Structures are given as structure tokens and as C-alpha cells.
Amino acid sequence: MTxxxxxxxxxxxxxxxTLFAPTTLAKAITRLGFVQADPIRAPARAQDLTLRxxxxxxxxxxxxxxxxxxxxxEDFFVNYGFLPRxxxxxxxxxxxxxxxxxxxxxxxxxxxxFVQAHDVVHPRAVxxxxxxxxxxxxxxxxxxxxxxxxxxxxxxxxxxxxxxxxGVRTYAVRIAPDEAPDPQQAMDALVDVIVHKYAPLPxxxxxxxxxxxxxxxxxxxxLRSDALARAKVRLANGVVDGQTYYWSxxxxxxxxxxxxxxxVRLLAPFDPLVWDRRRFEHLWAWxxxxxxxxxxxxxxRGYYALPLLWRDQVIGWGNVSVxxxxxxxxxxxxxxxxxxxxxxxxxxxxxxxxxxxFLSL
Numbered sequence: 001m002t003x004x005x006x007x008x009x010x011x012x013x014x015x016x017x018t019l020f021a022p023t024t025l026a027k028a029i030t031r032l033g034f035v036q037a038d039p040i041r042a043p044a045r046a047q048d049l050t051l052r053x054x055x056x057x058x059x060x061x062x063x064x065x066x067x068x069x070x071x072x073x074e075d076f077f078v079n080y081g082f083l084p085r086x087x088x089x090x091x092x093x094x095x096x097x098x099x100x101x102x103x104x105x106x107x108x109x110x111x112x113x114f115v116q117a118h119d120v121v122h123p124r125a126v127x128x129x130x131x132x133x134x135x136x137x138x139x140x141x142x143x144x145x146x147x148x149x150x151x152x153x154x155x156x157x158x159x160x161x162x163x164x165x166x167g168v169r170t171y172a173v174r175i176a177p178d179e180a181p182d183p184q185q186a187m188d189a190l191v192d193v194i195v196h197k198y199a200p201l202p203x204x205x206x207x208x209x210x211x212x213x214x215x216x217x218x219x220x221x222x223l224r225s226d227a228l229a230r231a232k233v234r235l236a237n238g239v240v241d242g243q244t245y246y247w248s249x250x251x252x253x254x255x256x257x258x259x260x261x262x263x264v265r266l267l268a269p270f271d272p273l274v275w276d277r278r279r280f281e282h283l284w285a286w287x288x289x290x291x292x293x294x295x296x297x298x299x300x301r302g303y304y305a306l307p308l309l310w311r312d313q314v315i316g317w318g319n320v321s322v323x324x325x326x327x328x329x330x331x332x333x334x335x336x337x338x339x340x341x342x343x344x345x346x347x348x349x350x351x352x353x354x355x356x357x358f359l360s361l
Contacts, residue, residue, distance in 0.1 A: 005238045005253050008312075010200050010245060011283045013253035015260055015312045017199070018272045019053060025062060026070055028054040030084055033193040035063075036270040037074070037081040039167075040292055042304035043320045043327070043359055047082060049268035049306070052358045060359055064164050074161040074169070075154075078194060078212035087193055089177050090186040092157040095219035108153055111146075112173065120162045120172045123147045183220050187227040190217070195235060197272050199247040205276045206231065206246050243282060260312035264347040266320065266329075266355060267307045274307045274314065284314045286334050301332060308333075310344055320355065327356050 020031060028051060029035060038046035044060040052058045063082065067074075073088040074081070100108070107130075114129060115121050127146035150171055153159045162172040194209045195201065201209070210228050214221055236249040247253060267274055269290045274280050281287055288307055291299040302319035308331065309315075316333035329352055331338070338344060 005240055009254045010240055012258040012312045016258040022054055022056045025055045029072055033197045034077050034083045035081050036079055043322050046268045046270045050271050068163045076215040078209050090181050090189055091216045094157050097218055116173050120170050122170050123150055187223050191227050191231045200245040202278050203244040205278050262343055262347055264351040265309045266318050327361055
């Protein structure tokens with residue numbers, strides 16, 4: 001009989017498969033399949049905090065600095081981030097739910113011609129040329145109408161992100177492939193990206209992530225339930241503590257190769273290891289929440305608490321800040337105090353040293 005998979009197996013498998021040996025930036029993005037982006041910098045953006053564990057010698061901002069030379073795109077997937085160009089192509093031509101009016105189409109045609117004539121444009125150049133004025137944004141405030149128009153054109157696949165200047169996205173014309181992807185095959189391929197990134201996945205989380213594809217593939221909303229059904233057939237699965245988990249049929253969660261190392265790691269709030277809060281609570285028996293948008297008085301662990309992994313256990317969190325060129329890490333522990341194991345102190349010191357180097361301090 002096959003040995004039953006345990007919570008310990010799942011935990012070690014989850015850690016080992018996503019915290020692979022550091023490699024090049026291009027290979028790390030390809031292996032991850034998708035890197036979620038977030039604009040908050042505390043002490044660095046989420047995409048940088050995610051990549052630092054997986055890219056040799058990575059420093060904060062390397063993704064932005066090297067973006068133009070990589071075969072990647074910024075776009076929506078299950079949320080917004082960076083992904084290989086070939087994966088992005090599976091989601092286009094994208095048809096948003098909001099249909100274009102004749103006036104909006106005319107605006108887009110004019111901006112598209114302007115971008116074609118200039119190769120790469122900054123939103124300020126578009127705003128200066130067209131004077132679109134202001135419009136209400138999704139937060140209820142006011143922003144440049146040109147910026148919103150460029151965002152809409154990017155989402156529709158007319159433009160691509162060419163790079164960033166001081167954090168502001170610049171735009172170029174997107175060259176579409178000659179042939180559109182087959183919808184069913186594309187959906188299956190996108191689901192495989194999800195599984196590769198986030199496995200092992202509880203059954204409910206798998207369904208929720210496939211539903212999140214409504215951001216990347218709104219035109220295929222009617223295909224999501226069938227894509228989920230096909231995924232459940234081709235993926236391996238097992239029941240652990242009453243929960244059904246799914247993972248790639250080519251992987252074995254019970255493999256002895258998943259033994260953890262002794263490293264300490266401060267993870268991004270959106271790191272694939274901790275992204276699924278349902279799985280997090282099952283594997284580590286406590287609740288982690290991202291509290292940056294929680295009122296300060298109601299925060300439990302801090303504005304941008306980074307989950308603290310030691311070996312195969314998430315034992316606490318850290319809030320890291322930089323003031324006057326000095327890094328400060330305020331740590332908290334689920335048990336109320338740090339482990340007494342001398343190995344932990346040494347591993348923590350090594351992680352903080354890596355974090356300083358990553359921040360170029």
C-alpha cells in the first residue's frame with residue numbers, strides 16, 4: 001500500500017518545491033511561472049522580496065532595472081505581476097466586460113498611433129499631447145484620464161509595459177501573435193501555471209485561484225468550471241486531515257528529498273509559500289494576515305509583517321525598516337519567544353546579513 005501523506009510531508013514538500021536553489025533572474029521567473037507585484041516598499045517591493053530567495057546575488061530593484069532585457073511582461077494573471085511572455089500570450093486577445101464606446105475607440109486609436117510613432121512613451125507625454133484632463137479613478141479620487149486610458153489599452157492588449165522610469169510605467173505597442181490560442185488549451189495551460197506556482201493546493205483554493213483567472217481571461221469566464229473539472233482529473237491528489245490537496249502528477253509530496261535545510265528566511269507577504277492563507281493555517285497552525293491596509297490600531301503583527309520561516313516551520317514574523325542607512329528588524333514569534341536552538345541564532349544572523357546585502361546597505 002502507498003504510504004499515506006501527512007501534514008509534515010505536505011509542509012516539507014511545499015517548502016522544498018518553491019524554495020529551489022537560487023538561479024538566474026530569467027530562470028527563476030520561468031520556474032515560478034508568475035511573480036505577484038505590489039507597490040508597497042517595506043523594506044522592498046513584494047516582487048523583489050520574493051525573488052531574492054531564488055536569484056543569485058539579487059538586489060532590490062533588479063527586476064525593474066533588467067525588465068526590458070528579459071522575455072517577460074507585466075500583466076494580470078490571477079492578480080497583477082510579472083510572467084513569461086509566452087504565458088501572457090495565452091490570455092490574449094482579451095475582451096473586457098466593459099465594451100468600448102465609439103468615442104473611447106477613437107481616443108485609443110489616436111493614442112495607439114502616437115505610441116507607434118514614438119516607440120516608447122511616458123504617460124506625461126501622452127497627457128501633454130492629448131490633454132485628456134482628469135477623470136474619477138476606482139478609488140473615488142481624481143487622476144489623469146490619459147493614465148487611465150493607457151492602463152485600459154494595456155489591459156486590452158493594445159499596449160505592453162516597456163519599462164519603468166522612477167517607478168512609473170512606460171508603454172510600447174504590443175505586437176500580437178499571428179494566431180490566437182485555443183481557449184480550452186490555453187485555460188488548461190494557465191491552470192498548470194497556477195498549480196506549478198502554488199501547489200500543494202487545497203481543493204477549495206484550487207477552485208478560487210481558477211476563478212481569479214477572471215482578471216487575466218475575462219473572455220473565458222464560461223470555461224473556468226470545465227477547466228477546474230479537467231484539472232482534478234489530471235492532477236494527483238490526496239486527503240490530509242480531511243482536506244483534499246492537489247499537485248502535479250509528476251511530483252511526490254512524500255519524497256525524502258524534501259528534507260528542509262537549516263536556513264531562516266523572511267518571506268514576502270505574497271510569497272508562493274505563504275500566499276494561500278487557508279493552506280498556511282493548516283500547515284502551520286496559526287493565522288497570518290497582511291495588515292498594510294488594516295487601521296494601525298487593529299494590527300496584530302504590523303504594517304508589513306514578513307513571515308519568518310525556519311527549516312520547514314513558519315515560527316513568527318518580522319517588520320523590517322531602514323532609517324539613516326541602518327536596517328532594523330523587529331521580530332515576533334508565535335510561541336512568544338525565539339527558539340533556544342543555537343542554530344536558529346546563527347541562521348537568523350545569516351538571513352539578516354543577506355537582507356542587508358539585498359538592500360545594498
